[in-house]
Amino acid sequence: MYGWIWRQLPGPTAVKVLEATVLVLGVIALLMFVVFPWVEPKLPFNNVTTTP
Amino acid sequence: MDTAVSPAAPEQPPPPERDSRGRTVVRTIGEVLITLGLVVLLFVVYEVYVTDWFSAGKQRDANAALEERWKAPPDPERSRRIEVTDGEAFARMYVPSFGADYQFAILEGTDDKSLEIGPGHYKGTALPGLPGNFAIAGHRVGKGAPFNDIDLLNSCDAIIVETHASWFVYRVLPKADEVAGWPAKDQRRPKCRDVEPLWDRSLANNKRCDPVLGQKYWYRDTVGQEIVRPEDGSVISPVPHCPSVQPSFGPLASLLTLTTCHPRFSDRQRLIVHAVMTSEIPKSMGIRPPEFTETS
Structure with a gap:
């Protein structure tokens, strides 16, 4: 793949x-500004609130 | 006749082998897997460091906007009232024991957008200084990580909240293992002079949220630090763990509650810190709370 691109x-x-x-x-x-900010809220490890 | 073996031809480098199809497929799969691994590592860097930079800028803007609003001439009609707008900063918090540079603008609301700017106030919970429970959520990892170290808060540590008109000083309540041996007023550390445990395990548990029994019972389980399940929303009710007790039932303590995820990097549980208000200084007096000098 990389060889082909090269x-x-x-x-x-x-x-x-x-x-x-x-x-x-x-x-x-592209990853930092578009993909990661989009993926992040879908992942479960940064919930800090309690919900009754 | 000529039996001498002709000297071996100088060795040619073998012609570059054309990769077989199978080789190419296997190599491509390997390259894709390595690339995905690097992407995951990059995501960790993003979570832990890059979101910090993004949030630092947003927090700076929120702070500047807050400063701008506070500068506006106060309306005498409602000078002490605290006005909140969703997603906007309305107060600042300081923790002197985390260092003089620990300060965050607190925003209204606990949605993702507010929390990536700074600590967010649970809508509907009390406002600073008022009886009830002023509850705030904050990130522990990335996004400025305002609540990264709240597990290190000791009992009696000051948490200072600044609004446009006042300074409110809250102190972390005694922790569960300290309540039983909490010293008499004149034997306490100077920090703890005004901190009385709200917690009294000697009282019967089965009646603790009974509306007529009053504070001593209601606050039976309210301690400086606790770890709860994510769905335990009662830690932010006016009386923690007694969601049925309403402010109309009688005088309530003015509490501050911080919530964040626990353990770090996980959302399995929530870490909760409860503090009680010990003093209020109107800004019109022109002094900052002396608690700012408590650096340890």
């Missing part, structure tokens, strides 16, 4: 490294 990246090695870094950062940002 081969798809255009340009010489230095450019490929840069492109790969941007891809990784993009995925992390």
Whole structure:
């Protein structure tokens, strides 16, 4: 999978490294700002209130 | 004739083997699993650290908005009344024993949105300083973790609540194992001078919520710290554990109750801290409560 992605990246090695870094950062940002905030309330470990 | 073996041809590096299909499949599965593992680790980092940064910004904004509202010239008609709006900050809390920088704006409501900004006031419970139970929930892990350390609060530790007009000083009630040997007034630590146990195990349990018997019975089980099941909502009723006792039944103590999850990282139980109000200082007097200097 990663090998295939690496081969798809255009340009010489230095450019490929840069492109790969941007891809990784993009995925992390997507997780942090979109996926995790959406998943979090559905998980049970941060309930702090009591409900009668 | 020529029997000499020709010298071996210099070894060629073997041509790169084309991976078989099976190899590729197995490797891809492995890569996906490793990636998922990293995502889970990243989620832990998000929960424990990143939400702290997000919440710190929101808490700062809520604090600034609160400051702005308090600056507005007070309306003499209702200068002491506390006005609350859902999702907005209306008070601040301080715990001197957690350090001088421990302060949080308290918001109205205990929905997820309020709690990610700061501690939230259970709607319908008493407001600060009033008889009944001023109950607040707060996160213990991530989201600023305002209640991370409330398990470390000792009996008599001060929790100071600031509203637009007043300072209210609450002190943590004696814990269950301290009530029996609670010293007489002149032998107590200075912090505990005004803290009387509300709890009296010598009284009969079967009548404890009886409306006519009064405070001594009602507060039979109200101690400084307890751990309850998540569905035990009676810890935030005007008289904890006696949801049937209404404020109209007679004079009630002015309590403060903090709730958070327990154990840390789990929602199996709730950690509850009860405190009782010991003094009120109107801000018009121009002094801060002396309890602010109690750093241990």
